[in-house]
Amino acid sequence: MMPSDAPPPLPEDLFAAARQARTNAYAPYSRFKVGAAVRTADGRLFAGANMENAAYPQGQCAEANALGAMVSAVGGQRIIEVAVVGGREDDPQDLCTPCGGCRQRLREFGTETLLIHICGPDGRRHTTTLGVLLPLSFGPDNLDIV
Ligand code: THU
Numbered sequence: 001m002m003p004s005d006a007p008p009p010l011p012e013d014l015f016a017a018a019r020q021a022r023t024n025a026y027a028p029y030s031r032f033k034v035g036a037a038v039r040t041a042d043g044r045l046f047a048g049a050n051m052e053n054a055a056y057p058q059g060q061c062a063e064a065n066a067l068g069a070m071v072s073a074v075g076g077q078r079i080i081e082v083a084v085v086g087g088r089e090d091d092p093q094d095l096c097t098p099c100g101g102c103r104q105r106l107r108e109f110g111t112e113t114l115l116i117h118i119c120g121p122d123g124r125r126h127t128t129t130l131g132v133l134l135p136l137s138f139g140p141d142n143l144d145i146v
Contacts, residue, residue: 007127010083010117014039018083019121021047021062028052029059034086034096036062038070038109041078046070062086063102067109079109083117087125095125103134112137 014037022035029052037047048065063084070077086096095118098106106114112131117124130137 007124008115010119010124010127011039011081013045014081014083015085015117015119015123017045017047018062018066018085018119021049021066022085022121023049025049025062026051029054029056032086032096034062034084036066036082036084038063038066038079038106039081040070040074041080044070044074044077046073061099061102063098064105067105070109076109079106079114081115081117082106082110083119085119085121087118087120089121092120092122093125094120097126098133103130104137106130107134107137107139111139 017037018035022033025033027033027050034050037045039045046066046069048062048069050062051065052059084096084098087094097118110130114130116128116130118126
């Protein structure tokens, strides 16, 4: 039997989509490539990579682009799982956790149970939830949008 504190499985399709997107990251300034993939409640996958800009604040995170791909293709959907692939190549412990802005972006489409798999290019480094990363969050339900 699995111990009760074993992390939930990291689905290969979600990880592969995020890792593939990362190969297309446009990060000439930071050289920090990130890929992200989200899974909708009805089972569809959407991925994105980070996209930097010479005017630095205009850069966009991988998670934001994955959500943009979802909305562009199928509209706003409930998401249940996210994989983020990033972190220093030479440090298998390094975590690329979603930035503060992306935690809020994920909150728009997910609840506190949203699973977040934080991965390096070789696989999972940590799994957590949006409720842990963004406690006491403000979301669509605060504005009576269900
Ligand atoms: N970045 C992401 O794409 N996602 C994260 O979760 C954290 C940071 C990007 C933004 C920028 O292009 C680079 O990583 C360095 O901050």
